[in-house]
Amino acid sequence: MLPNLPRKLGLGALVALSSASLPVAAAAHVKWFAPYIVDAAPAPIARTLTDPWFWTGIVLVLAFFIATRLVERTAVGETTLDAMDRATNPLWLRLDDFVRIMIAGFFVAIFSVGGVYLTPDLETPAEWVSWLQLLIAAGIVSRKTMPLSAAGVIFLWVLALRDYDPFHLLDYLALGVAVAAYLMLESSGREDWRKHRFEVLRWGVAIALMWSSLEKFAYPEWFYPLVAEKPFLTFGLPRDMFIPMAGVAEFTMGFGLLATPLVRRLSALALLVIFITAVYPFGRVDLIGHALIMAIIIVIAVDHTRELHFWSWIRRALVGVPIGLAGALVIFVTAYWGLHAAFYGTDTRTMAEIRSQQGGMATHSFSLEYPHGPQATATMRQGTDLPQTAPAELDDTSVTDAYAQSMMGMHDEMMAGLEHEDPDVAFVLGMIPHHQGAIDMARIQLAAGSDPENMALARHIIADQQKEIDAMRAWLRERGVEAPGL
CATH class of the missing domain: 1.10.246 (Serum Albumin; Chain A, Domain 1)
Known part of the structure; x- marks a missing residue:
């Protein structure tokens, strides 16, 4: 999905720290800008669990969440939320118009770019796909045709399965389903359904960020070419310190989007800063590719809703912060490593093994700069040499x-x-x-x-x-x- 990662505390200070020290690459999807092999075996999870920088990031974020929850319980917290409500009220009153314009604008943008299903790494030579994207944008104009646009979004995702492995498409499942669900709920005449329309967007982005962040732990080698090409992204931090902390930032701020109102909105503001900052070094591809996520993050920051519909007691309890984060890590790590084994087996080689056997090369693929699509799974399982992106040393x-x-x-x-x-x-x-x-x-x-x-x-x-x-x-x-x- 980060490509990755996505994207790679007093209240104002903590937010500033999370957006500066857990940095820009957390918002850049690595698959859009660097080589990768989806079907390579992920690095053993023990590699992350023994990394001190991973735990340093976890401790910092837990401190931020707990401090925010303590403040949220006081009059200062309530005053802060009221002030945020007043500042964002003009947009809150027109939030559905904003969301519909952004969704329609996104599909017009990828229609104009052409050659992709939904994101830059999901390329297609089929020209008619672009015209379908334009029809999806047009359908959002009327509530009567919004369900057709929702069906079109799901159809594009399913269509991409012809060319890409299902595990690759999981990066975009939560977000695609969330956008389609929003369109269905917004067009519904039942208010008890419509009231959840912004909530499904929030869950979709949160799941997408947490899932894609795991690439930084499973495949840190994917990020090596990107860090080498743009060394300023690490803010002078060592590469092997930066990548796990960027992964922690993306996962925990995604988790924060599902928390109580103040934690949720401050996490959204921190993520918005990171995504906006990433536009300059990564350019138009990043802006278009992340436009929907950025729009939904704005929705989360603006949302005045204080009600918690699911597991409200544990989400409001202070002990729910470490328990919830630990539970989310267990669920997502188990799903990521487990589904990868289910799709590709357990006898594939890791990126570190591939790099060592290829003389330090980062990847193999039929496209050197953007190697996506069909992968050499059978070759990897047999343990034979992978295709090289260039011949060996030549005299x-x-x-x-x-x-x-x-x-x-x-x-x-x-x-x-x-x-x-x-x-x-x-x-x-x-x-x-x-x-x-x-x-x-x-x-x-x-x-x-x-x-x-x-x-x-x-x-x-x-x-x-x-x-x-x-x-x-x-x-x-x-x-x-x-x-x-x-």
Whole structure:
């Protein structure tokens, strides 16, 4: 889902600390910006449980929650909530309009970007998907058609299952279902149902943040390229200190969204600061990808509701803070590691093992920069070598041979494809090996070259050419033509 993580205390001071020292990367979904392998075995949970920085983060956040709960029980806490209500009242009175505009705006934005189902890492070559997104946005205009838009959101998630593993899609299940549920409840004529519409959004974002935060504990290696590329994200902290504390920040603030009103709203404000701060270093992709989450976090910060509908006694009790957080950790960790084992088995290799066997490389995939989609699960289970993103060390002679081999292979396949009787099919069958040849040359450059500009160009060639290959193969599949390499 963080990509990850998502995202990676007096009252004002604690909030400021949580948004500054448990930092920006907590809000950046790693899968949008760095290599990853979903079906690699997660790191043993003992690795996290023996990490002192993990426990340091837990202690800091528990102190924040308990201090806030103590204040919330006093007249100062009630006065603080009243002041927040007055400040946010104009938006509270039009909150449904705000939510509907933001949901519609999100789908218009991803329609304009094109090529994705719901988020940047869920890519698709199907153009009609973008037009469905525009219809979803249009359906939100009227309460009568909002249920159709809700069905469209669920359909897009299910549709993505054709191209992506179910475990990968779990990152977005809670949020997608929450948005669809909001649309259904908001369009309902039953007030006893409608009163829960903001609550389902809150639970959806909380679950999404807690689930995606576990990537920082299960797959810290996914974050290494991102931290190396943008070292300022760690605020000078050592990498192995920063990543677990960022994971703690994302998980615990997600948990805080389900707590009592003051804890909930202060957690939302801290998260909003983190998400907004992440927009500058990660750009438009981050802004569009997180637009719905940011909008819902604003809803949580604005929500005047004081009532707690579920487990209210334990959520209000002071002892409920450590008990609730411990329970949430147990539930989510068990679900994450357990479901991963159920989907992929227990005999896959961890990222640390893959990195060591690939000479320190971060990942493998058919796309060097954004390796998503089908993964080499069978290969990993057999323990054989994974495909490399670039050849091993090459001397001057072997570089020449490697270039020659890549060109010969490209030429033979390209000429064979161009012989097809259908000129459109011939063009595509010829272009696929042509693009693959460019990718092979770029990989050789990454292994043997040293010029920074050429290295950057090679990475872009691999990413861009692979996207076009995927689109051409999809075109051939629609016409029942066997594509080379399949």
